[in-house]
Each structure stands twice: as structure tokens, then as C-alpha cells.
Amino acid sequence: MNVLNFMQSFFNDGSHWHGYDGIPQRVWEHLQYTAGALGIAAAIGLPVGLVTGHTGRGGDVLAFLSAGARALPTFGLLVLMFVWLGLGIVPVMIPLVVLAIPPILITTYEAIRTVDPSPVDAARGMGMPEARILFQVEVPAALPLILSGLRSATIQIVSTATIAAYVSLGGVGRYILDGLYQHNYEKVAGGAALTALLALLVLVLFWAVGRVAVSPGVRRRRAA
Amino acid sequence: MNGFFHIPSAIQNSYGSLIVLHLEEALLPVLAGLLLALPIGLLCVHYDWLYAPVLWTSTVLYAIPSIAFFVVLIDYTGLSRLTVMIPLCLYSLVVLVPAVVDGVRSVPEETNAAASAMGIGLVRRYFQVQLPIAVPAILAGLRVAVASSISLVSVGALIGNQGAFGNLLTYAQLYRLPRLAVTSVVTTAVLAIVIDALLVLLRRVLTPWQPPSGRAAAGRSGATSGDSPARTAEGAS
Numbered sequence: 001m002n003v004l005n006f007m008q009s010f011f012n013d014g015s016h017w018h019g020y021d022g023i024p025q026r027v028w029e030h031l032q033y034t035a036g037a038l039g040i041a042a043a044i045g046l047p048v049g050l051v052t053g054h055t056g057r058g059g060d061v062l063a064f065l066s067a068g069a070r071a072l073p074t075f076g077l078l079v080l081m082f083v084w085l086g087l088g089i090v091p092v093m094i095p096l097v098v099l100a101i102p103p104i105l106i107t108t109y110e111a112i113r114t115v116d117p118s119p120v121d122a123a124r125g126m127g128m129p130e131a132r133i134l135f136q137v138e139v140p141a142a143l144p145l146i147l148s149g150l151r152s153a154t155i156q157i158v159s160t161a162t163i164a165a166y167v168s169l170g171g172v173g174r175y176i177l178d179g180l181y182q183h184n185y186e187k188v189a190g191g192a193a194l195t196a197l198l199a200l201l202v203l204v205l206f207w208a209v210g211r212v213a214v215s216p217g218v219r220r221r222r223a224a
Numbered sequence: 225m226n227g228f229f230h231i232p233s234a235i236q237n238s239y240g241s242l243i244v245l246h247l248e249e250a251l252l253p254v255l256a257g258l259l260l261a262l263p264i265g266l267l268c269v270h271y272d273w274l275y276a277p278v279l280w281t282s283t284v285l286y287a288i289p290s291i292a293f294f295v296v297l298i299d300y301t302g303l304s305r306l307t308v309m310i311p312l313c314l315y316s317l318v319v320l321v322p323a324v325v326d327g328v329r330s331v332p333e334e335t336n337a338a339a340s341a342m343g344i345g346l347v348r349r350y351f352q353v354q355l356p357i358a359v360p361a362i363l364a365g366l367r368v369a370v371a372s373s374i375s376l377v378s379v380g381a382l383i384g385n386q387g388a389f390g391n392l393l394t395y396a397q398l399y400r401l402p403r404l405a406v407t408s409v410v411t412t413a414v415l416a417i418v419i420d421a422l423l424v425l426l427r428r429v430l431t432p433w434q435p436p437s438g439r440a441a442a443g444r445s446g447a448t449s450g451d452s453p454a455r456t457a458e459g460a461s
Binding site for chain 2: 003067068070071072073074075076077079080082083084155156158159160162163166173176177179180185188189191192195196198199200203
């Protein structure tokens, strides 16, 4: 038996497609965890990255903080929070947010900081206030990089949100852990395939957002 | 901190031997990943068209949760440390290959031309000229890979106590002993920070020509690409 056979029989089993333990329900839960964690991480990482990137200060502090956040073991944090806080969504959100902040924060900071300084100087010379310089000059030019930071954070969340199942929550990870405990490798392979599919979906989604949101001029210059 | 270092006998290891075990399980895969990333990087730099597919494959591999990887591998490698180390090696490749390729690509064209003019062949140029210049970028990637590897070893606890300090987490739940989880998380984090500091030190030793702070040099291509393995997929496509 190989992994592909397992996947095929998982997806062909009609009972996996509806009800409380059905694929739509689990995928929906997974998307909720992902969106929640990404939202919180972006709400913290983006503003801080934008402001520090704009002023160009605090890079060392950011590097230090993100190295610290990376050092925290995600799985360990999950179990610790679960033991402390009990069953609920918060013990799952904390490790996911800690996981997602460093890539968002550092990439946003680097993206804004490395924007070509001449248009920024031109905008300043024309009397643009700092906030407008940031949002109308720097952010559009830095958008491809900022999006790539968000994208890699999202992929990490999608993949890691599977551990929510370990503390009795749902999501696609349910199949992987149930399969592990029941020695049912179909479920494990199916859960892994669903996670990879969700990650591909994220890639496509970010590609589409990039097509729509990134100005054609910036896109051309990056392609060149 | 009372009993911080006290490990239940069910773990079958003392605190000290858990540290050795954890570092072995985390660092050997990254080392193997680095040894693999160097030739893959050479190929990607030399054959440009190879880079995009390599990046897309590795991004999808990266998205497969570690626990699923472990469970699928049990069939082939059994309940052993190898089962934990193979996925970790693959994950480290996802970070290291872009770091190597971006680092080597940022080597100035004049340097490459000078090396060629001196009659240095392609492979020798890669190892003796380009890689030393790319050290800051590669080490930035190495830092990310090592940190995530040290963190992921803990997940090995789920497949029968193969997670070194992660095994404490299972018992923290089993015996309702939060202090075991604290020991596990704090020790893992400290290990990651210590190794990270050693890598920063290593960069200073390997690149004596750089200013000690090194941020300006390492930050540009290295830190960002290391942080976001998927990023360069866009640049290459």
C-alpha cells in the first residue's frame, strides 16, 4: 500500500463527506482557526512593521523579538496553554499567533525599509505628510514583499493549525490524529492531503490578491 | 522553579541526556539539509529554470504538517528517531535552498568574472568564491531552520516518545503536572536561543570582513528570504 492509495480510499469513502466529522465541517473549522490567527497576527505585525520600517528605527529590537518568538516551541506552547487555560480556542490561538508574527513583522519591516528612497524623497519634497508618504508611496511599492510575508505566515498557520486536534478541537488535524490513534492510515494521508490542498489554495489566493492589489508599474519592475 | 529539573522515570532519560537527544534530533537533520542544499543550490544557480519548480515543490512539502509526515513514515522507518529526523531535514531544505540561491545570486558579477578569468572552474568557483561571500545569507537561513527544527522535535512525542523534551508534554497532560510543560517549553526555548547565539558567533568568525553588527549585510537578502521560504517563489516565477 502506498500513500496515494490511502488518499484515494479516504476521499472515495462517502461517509467522510457529510455530518459532524465530515470534510466540509472540518475544513470550515480549519479555515476559521487560520483566519482568526492570521487576523490577530496581522493586526499586531503589520502596524509595527510599517511604522518601524518607515522610521527605519528599532530593527535590532525587532530582530531580537522575532528570534525570541521563533525560539518558542509551538507544540509545547499549545500543551502548556491547554494545561493552564483548559479547553477552548484561546490555547490554540496563542501558539499560532506567536508562530505567525515573526514572518509578517520582519518582512513588512524589511519591505518598507528597502523601498527605493528617491520617490519617497520626492513625495516629502512635495510636502506630503508622513502618513500619506507611508500609505501612498511606500506601501504600494513594498506591497509584493509585504504580501509574501503574509503568505508564508498563512501557510505556516494552515499547516500548524492541525495541532488544534491534539487539545480536542476540530480542523483537518482531527483526521491525522484520529488516524494515528486508530491506526487508520487512510485518515492520516487524507488529512495531510487536505492540509496541502488548503496550502495550495492559500498560494492561489495570494497570487490573485497580488494580481489585483499590486500596481502594474511595481509588478513590471519586479518582473524585470 | 521547584523540581524544574526533575524528570519522571517514565521518560527513561535524565534532564542532561534529554538535552543531548533533543539537540541531536534537531541539528543532524539541518546539517543534512545544508549538505543537500549546497549541490541543489549549485544546480538552481546554474540552471535558472530549475529554481521555480524546486521552490513550488518545497513550499507544498512545507505545508504538510509534521505529524502527518511522521505517521506516514512510520510504515517505512518504524517508531525511531529517523522518522522524526527525515521530515525535519525536508523542512530545513525549504528554508536553506532559497537562502543559498539568493546568497549566491547576490555575489557581484565582477567577482564571478574575476574568478572565471583566473581559470577557476564552475564548481570550484561555487565552493571557493561564491559560497564564502554568501555566508551571511546562508547563516540567516540556517538560523530560521535551526529554530524551527528545535521547536518541531517536540511533536515527535506524538509518535511514541520520540520527541525528547516534547515527551514531557505528554506526561504533563497525563499526570496533570503543568510544571512538566513549563520545563519542556522553557528548556526548548533556551536551547533555541543558545544555538541561535552560537550561529551569530559563527557568522562573525566566518565573515571577518563584515562590521560586527552585521545587520545591514545579513538583513537584506538573507533575513527576509529566510523568514519567508515561499517569498522567492514569486520572484522567480
